[in-house]
Amino acid sequence: MKIIIAFIILWPFAGFLFNGLGRNYWSKKVIAYKATGYIVASFIASIFAFIQVQNHGAVTVHYFDFINTATVKIPFDFKVDALSSLFLLVITGVGSLIHLYSTAYMKEETAPHYARYFSYLNLFIFSMLILVLGDNYVIMFIGWEGVGLCSYLLIGYWFTNGNYNYAAKKAFIMNRIGDLGFLLAIFWLIVKLGTVNYSEVLTADSLAKLSSTDITGIALLLFVGAMGKSAQIPLFTWLPDAMAGPTPVSALIHAATMVTAGIYMITRSNILYSHSELTQNIIAIIGISTALLAATIAIKQNDIKKVLAYSTVSQLGYMFLGLGVGAYSGAVFHVITHAFFKALLFLGAGSVIHAMHHEQDIRKMGGLKSKLPITHITFLIGCIAIAGVPPFSGFFSKDEILAAAFAKSPIYWVLGVIGAAMTAFYMFRLYTTTFLGNFRGTPDQENHLHESPQAMTLPLILLAIASALAGAIGIPEMMGGHHWLSHNLIPIVGEPVELGLSHSLEWTLMAVSVSIAFIALLLAISIYKKKTDEEPLTALGKFFYHKWHIDELYNEVIVQPLNRFAGFLKNIIEKQVIDGAVNGTGKLVQYSARKVRLIQNGQVGYYILFMVAGIILLFMIWFNDISILHFFNKLTKN
Amino acid sequence: MPIQYYIFFCLALFSIGVVGVLTRRNAIIVFMCIELMLNAVNLLLVAFSKMYNGLALQNGASATAGIDAQIFVFFIMVVAAAEVSIGLAIIVMMYRNTHSIDINFLNRLKN
């Protein structure tokens, strides 16, 4: 097992080194084969690991001690259990497909950059694997920061473009804000428990050692970390901007894997959250708010990737709602299905963009249905899946979350359904404007429209199949399934909580949500079949179009004041107050030198006068030794 | 005669010397005032000498008590004489160069 895990981890890393160091030497072909091959190898190893876990249960392997001091010991341990093995499969599986896809998508790059791209991708997979494999929070944090770094590198892949760099930086910094929360949580754990190992922290015994404040605090801080990585309010604005990277990157990082790290982390620590009602409520509220907010914005976006990005944020909101209401396995379920269909959608979008010669504005597309048949079909499947139309995968996972939400509070459910409706609406708005209707681009583009090469369509097809069928792993018992996933996750999240809802109620809820989504879907097709968003927007529409002006708000309320504050420190406090005081002392000495030396005026008469005065002064001091010296001595001897 | 009277008198002389040093600008007169100060000290020493001599005589002790102060006066005179020779030489040298013995002109060296 030790070796298998080492393989899983090291193959991507080897790919990183191979492509990173050899970027000037290999041909593109070699690069592509190696990069993809390593991930596939890792995927195969993951399958082995998965089977192993299914058969023999969780395994922990120890490599070496990362930190081992008298006070704290942090081993470099990996753990493969039900949760992480599942994630392993998703990461390496989807990762392999995206690698494959990238080999064709990035064809236009020169070899060194091609190599750089793949080395980043491999490094990303490596980090993500560390994140999910780690047996303690510190190892998780290593991966956590690693994926942040890789996303920074990949968003800024086209580094000569200033805006892309800005987006990359924004992503990294927002992630860092979250990371600070995560870090503080780790500190808190170490200080209180002296350990960060899951097996020692996440037990009833050690939780008993913590006060409720501790638990709430740790849980909240961890959630802050998750917020950053999984793009929740208020730290979500980086994700849409992150679309600056190449499209496969968006698919891999900003849809399928990295952003789900937050869900992974909270699922991992579910026992903490179960002990903290307050945190759970906060998570649920933030989750559903994010879902709705992002959905409203997605409705009005015209950039194909932006729509998908906001949809991702929105879906992540759903997952957090699931976490907040205690449906951990539901959240994980949604992670998995979302990984498939969102990767599919992004890759499909990539295919479109590829065909359109890097045109991303959907208003300039339309009617691509016939030109890009495979892309069209797969994209449609993705849309259906995300809209929650049964029996596609999105339906099952979303429904599980909604059901749990209803059990918690019907308000969550109502909001969730509204969100689902919006999701269906904007997804089909996207679909309709892109693939249906007439082509609205330039004739030049039209002439060059073509279906993507096989390396790109193959992943699309595979992902489409997965999107369509992945629901099978979590068919609720109510429908006759036995929900393999939640059974599988019992060691991690415990027995599924009985929702206390009657089957008929569940059926009703399901029907309501599906029909609402369906109505929204049809509405979108009918509206956008004919017209585009050329006409002026309404006030609300503008508001949504401008993303609620949140970026501007952050800029005005946080960034600018901080910048001004820094400028104030730099120019006023540093230069004038502190350095001024230092230099002022020097100036004072010089000034007094200039003045005091005037006493020495060259006149003997004055000199003798001063001497006489000096003698008199000596006598005065002698008369009045009113303990001036005592005073000073007291001062220093205190 | 009470010793205080002598002290007061000598101090008065001394102070007059000091005032002279402070107020006059002619180097020679300043120097003379310094001599005046020295003389005041001399007289005071002699007065003290006699005082101790008188005390010793009253106590029937050695009759030479207090003599050292008079010797001291003698040495002060010796030193004063040497100082005068040097001082006047310097003043004359100064005069040769500047044709003035006003000490207020001595202000090229300052600050």
Next chain:
Amino acid sequence: MNAIIVSTLLGVIMMFCSWGIKSQQVQKNIALIGLFILIIANLAQSNGWYVVDFDTKGMLKYNFFGLYANTLLFVLTFIYVWINGEEIAKITSSSADFYSLFFFILCGISILTSFDNLLMLFLGIEILSIPLYILTGADKKNMFSNEAALKYFLMGSFSTGILLLGITFIYGATGSFHLTAPVVSISTGIAQEQILLSTGLILLFAAMNFKVSAAPFHFWTPDVYDGAPTVFTSFMATIAKAAGFIAFINVFNSQHKALGYSWTLLLTFVILSTLLVGNIIAVFQRSVKRMLAYSSIAQAGFMLFALYGKSDINYESTLLYAVVYSIATIGIFAVLVKMKENSFEAFNGLGKAHPLLAFTTTVFLFSLAGIPLTGGFFAKYYMLSALLKAGAGLWLVLVAVVFAAISIYYYFKIIQAMYFTTGEPAINPLPSQYKYQLLTLAILLLVLGVFPNLLLNYLYF
């Protein structure tokens, strides 16, 4: 006793040399031989061998400290003459006259290191001072020299008056001039019994402060040092001043008890004002010579720390400080003498033109500033340590330390000019051996900077 007699004799011999021998070089060599004899004579006395041995009737009292101080000061004079002989020769046609004055001064110094009677103190100071007046005015055609001489003379005589008044009061209070007698009893504050004695002591204190140029009696120092021929400034600021300090310590280490607690207060006042005046005004000087004059005031402030208490370390520190400070000052003045002008700008580019000279100058300045690895560090160190051992407050040490940091400012101005400013140094041609003489001094300072006990061990023979 040997030193007094031999130095007088040598003075007389040198006096006659000025008639008999015309060669300046020979005169210098005779003086050096004389100084060597003087050193030998003094060492002989340290070992119990006297030229003439007679009862001084309590006028002089010899102890090892005084004799050792003599030796050191003679050696310093030797070094001084060795380095500056040529420069002295430039002032006059017959430098033997000056050498004889030096010998008389050394006689005065020998008295000041061993007196046990206020009369001897008085005589010693006068014997020391009168030749100094002359040395100041030695450059007869130079108005600055004249002015300095007259100023020095007038103020010196005035301070003599104060000194005598002080001695008179001490006599009036005790009926004796002997140093051992005056302390009637230990008292604190103003006691009616002690008032006359205290008055006398304070006056004496003021006069001694004048001699060592401590504020507020320092006014003569900058003008006189500035006006006097640079070679003689070097002598005045080092050997003569060191002797003043030794006399100061000799008087007050036995006498300060009469002032009781106020003594500390008075001393603190004087030290603080001296440090303040010396360091602060030195900051703004444009002439190196004048800056050094103020720095010598500042250094005097440091040396006064030795008066705080009465223990071995005070004597050690006085000697070490005096020697180290003197070596450094002789060195820096020896460089200054060769400069065409006294401004800081004259040093511009010296580091490039004369690296060895610049290096030695740096060592001298480091030593004056008290930077480790030079003797100046241990000098300052001993002073501060003496201060703490005497039970003075730490705050005084801190004040001293702050002023030491200020002193860096003006000393390093020369270093900056030498190394960091480009330019053609305004320097006269140097004799070939000159650099090596200075290098010897620098090495001496460096050695003392690592092993100060080379100097101090002899104190405990």
Next chain:
Amino acid sequence: MNVLEIIFYALSAFALVCAIMVLISKNPIHSVLWLILVFFAISGHYILLNAQFLAIVNIIVYAGAIMVLFLFVIMLINVKKDSEPQKQLFVKFTGVIAGGSFLTLFISLVKQAMPLVGKTVPLKEGTIGLIHPLGKALFNDYVVPFEISSVLFLSAMVGAVLIGKK
């Protein structure tokens, strides 16, 4: 008040007046002459204190030699009148104030000095001021300083020559 006391007061008053005259006379020669009178008065005091030797020496050395030297120099330099302008009132004022406070300070000190209370100076008595005991003391106990003072003179001589010669 006996005769001696009257003489004391008279001499003192005379000395003080003469001393003040030294200060305020414009002509340096007058100042010298007034100073000589002060010295005479002081010698009178010495005689009053039965210190004949010092009285004589004072007259010979000070009034005779030193003051003549002063006169000589003044003549040589030929400054008949003090060339100093009379304006510097401020300087004079501060000088007098400083001297006055100096005097006040010391008088107040002396007045507080307990040991001096009741001590008197016998006038016209005692033999220590005569030449014989002084001579004995000088050449017994004080022979060292006596010899050493010769160094002083030597150096003064060398100095005077150095400075004096052209």
Next chain:
Amino acid sequence: MMLVSFLFIPILAALLLLFIKNNKTAQWVAILFSGLSLLVALLMLITPTADFNIAWLPNLNTRFILHADGLSKILILLTAISFPAILLTTANNEYKNRNVFLSLLLFAQAGLMGVFLAGDALLFYFFWELALIPIYFLCSIWGGEKRIAITFKFFIYTFLGSLFMLAGILFLNAHTSDHSFLINSFIHANLSGGEQVTAFALFFIAFAIKMPIFPLHTWQPDAYEQSPTAVTMVMSAVMVKMGLYGILRWLMPLFPAAFMAHTHVVVLLSVIGILYASFIAIRQDDIKRLIAYSSIAHIGLMNAALFTHTQIAIQGALIQLFSHGINVLGLWMVADIIEQQTGTRSMQQMGGLAKKQPTLAILLVGFALANIALPLTNSFVGEFLMFTGLFQFNPWMAACAGVSVILAAIYTLNLVQKVAYGAISEKINTMQSPNKGAQVVLIILLIIVFATGVYPQPLFSLTADTLQELFVK
């Protein structure tokens, strides 16, 4: 004897260099000798070291004692690595009178080594100054335009600080039973509470100025900016550690009570300083000043860690002593290469390095990542432990200081973005690839960064005895 050779080798080399006028030879001699001390340092890690102890000034009771424990060793290792690295990277820079330059640099090395080895307070003070004085000359002669005034300020500032320390040493010496300067006598000095506080303050001022911590830091950015880069590297990689070393070696054991009484004040001050410096760094355009402020922030964190007096934080700080040195060395080296080749330090005029000089850009990014303490780089380990200790000390302060994690990302990425990314600017376009020596050094440093980041255990075991000493007693 091994310990003496740390002093002996650089001094010998420095003296030798004074007589070598040929630039190339001088350079190689310097590199050779500094390499030799690196070898000795590596040897020291694997063999036991004996104290060196002889009498120095008997009547002052001071001894020439060199003693090396883990703390000393880790800093000696850092010093020994830094100097050859610096000499190699700056081998192509233009310095007039190169032999003097190198000689002074090696004198400084001797001083630094001495500081880290001295077991006697007076000796410590000696080396403390010996390290400073060559730096003064180096900066003043070979520095930038405003070098004289700036260096002078720096010199007086630090000198004043060390004079305060001298006063403290004197004060302690007066209170020891045997009037000696040995660290052990100092530890057992008979001090009342108030006296302890006084002496503590005196020492602390010296260390605080050296590090420097807010608000005594204003000399530093100016000095770093104006110094020749080789010197800046020495100052920022090694010299600032003198202050931290002083706290660990002297302050903490000598004045336990006073130390504990002032932890909150100092930690607060440090935290303020961390944020303050980070904020200022955000607004810097000058690449050297940016690194300088970043260094102030990092050192502030280390100081805060020491003053938490928690074992975990101090453990972190001990590691970080080394790690920070390596990182900052790398950053300066890259900055220096850029400055030397483009002649500018303004980041506005840079950009596109990644396109023009990809290798250099990768190295820059590597060190930048270490600077923001990314996991698996060396500073992560140290900072992680330090923050943990800080959290243990006071969660709120840890949270405030933690903000610097974000700020560090902001300014470091600013640096990376402006220098490495974007279109190729005019200045960058002129760049040649750096010399082989520099590349090799940078790569080795980067390897150290990641090696100690992934497996820091050797550093832990090296410093274990110091920690033991500090906490068991």
